[in-house]
Amino acid sequence: MARVEQSYTEHSKSIDKNGKYTSAEIPYLVFDAADEDEALAAVLASAPASCRELPLESIEIDERANETTYRVNAIYREEEVSAVPDSDDDDDESPTLSFDCGGGTKHLLYSLAQKKVYGDKDAGGAIGWNGKSGDDCEIAGVDIPTAQLRETYTKQMRISRLTTSYKRSVASLVGKVNSGSFKGWSAGEVMFLGMSYSTPAKKASKVTxxxxxAIQPNESNVKIGEHSVSKKGFEYAWAISKSVAAGGAPKIEVEGIYVDQVCEYASFSALGL
Known part of the structure; x- marks a missing residue:
C-alpha cells in the first residue's frame, strides 16, 4: 500500500497586491506505489480540500524517483472566470491531429543484395569496403532515401492547468520514446519532440x-550481411566485420551484430492527450 509524506521545505505560494493568496503547490513524496495511478490516488486521499482558502485544483506527478517512489504536487488555485461563457468546462476534448511524411536519409553499411562484377575480393555485402582487413578495415556505407514521419497534436487547454509542475513533466519527456502503445503506434515508435503555446488575450481561460x-516504425528482419535482426524504431543496429580467406580470396564476414537502446522509454500519459 502506498505511503504518503508531505514536504514542508519546498512549498510554492503566491499572493496578489492585496495580500490574498492566488495559488499554492504542495509537494508530496509517495513511497511503495505500484504505478502512477496509485501515487495520484494516494495523494488525492491525503491532501486537504483547500489551502489558504484556495480550492484543490489538481494532483500532478512531478517526477518518478525510482520504481516505486514518486514526487507528486497538490495544486491549489483560485477559480478563474472566463470572459466568454464556455459550455465546455474541461479540456478533455479530442486533440486535432496533423501528419507529415517527408523525405529523409539513413546510412546503410550492408546491401540487401550484392553482385560482384569484377575482381577476386568478396565484400560480403559491405558497401564501400576499403579492401583491407584487421584494424585497417573500413566500410564507408551509403546514404539512402527513407521516410521521415511527424505527427502534431493541437489541443485547447485551460491556462490554469499549464502549471510549473506540468511544464517540468513535459520537459522531462522531450527526447524520450513511448514505453507503451500511443495513438495507434506500438511501443518504441514515437519520440516526443516538445510542446509550445502562446499566451492568449487578457482574461482568456484557454490556450491552444x-x-x-517524430515517428520511426519498428522493424523486423533487418538485413545485416547474411543475418536478420529486429529492432524498435529508435534503437540503433550496427555490426563489426572481419576479413577471412575464402578459396584463396579475401572475404568480409559479419563478426558481431548489436542493437543498442539509445533513447530512454517513458509513458506519455502526463501530456494529457
Missing part, C-alpha cells in the same frame, strides 16, 4: 497547445 512527435 501544440505537441510534436
Amino acid at each position: 497547445v501544440t505537441f510534436n512527435f
Whole structure:
C-alpha cells in the first residue's frame, strides 16, 4: 500500500497586491506505489480540500524517483472566470491531429543484395569496403532515401492547468520514446519532440497547445550481411566485420551484430492527450 509524506521545505505560494493568496503547490513524496495511478490516488486521499482558502485544483506527478517512489504536487488555485461563457468546462476534448511524411536519409553499411562484377575480393555485402582487413578495415556505407514521419497534436487547454509542475513533466519527456502503445503506434515508435503555446488575450481561460512527435516504425528482419535482426524504431543496429580467406580470396564476414537502446522509454500519459 502506498505511503504518503508531505514536504514542508519546498512549498510554492503566491499572493496578489492585496495580500490574498492566488495559488499554492504542495509537494508530496509517495513511497511503495505500484504505478502512477496509485501515487495520484494516494495523494488525492491525503491532501486537504483547500489551502489558504484556495480550492484543490489538481494532483500532478512531478517526477518518478525510482520504481516505486514518486514526487507528486497538490495544486491549489483560485477559480478563474472566463470572459466568454464556455459550455465546455474541461479540456478533455479530442486533440486535432496533423501528419507529415517527408523525405529523409539513413546510412546503410550492408546491401540487401550484392553482385560482384569484377575482381577476386568478396565484400560480403559491405558497401564501400576499403579492401583491407584487421584494424585497417573500413566500410564507408551509403546514404539512402527513407521516410521521415511527424505527427502534431493541437489541443485547447485551460491556462490554469499549464502549471510549473506540468511544464517540468513535459520537459522531462522531450527526447524520450513511448514505453507503451500511443495513438495507434506500438511501443518504441514515437519520440516526443516538445510542446509550445502562446499566451492568449487578457482574461482568456484557454490556450491552444501544440505537441510534436517524430515517428520511426519498428522493424523486423533487418538485413545485416547474411543475418536478420529486429529492432524498435529508435534503437540503433550496427555490426563489426572481419576479413577471412575464402578459396584463396579475401572475404568480409559479419563478426558481431548489436542493437543498442539509445533513447530512454517513458509513458506519455502526463501530456494529457
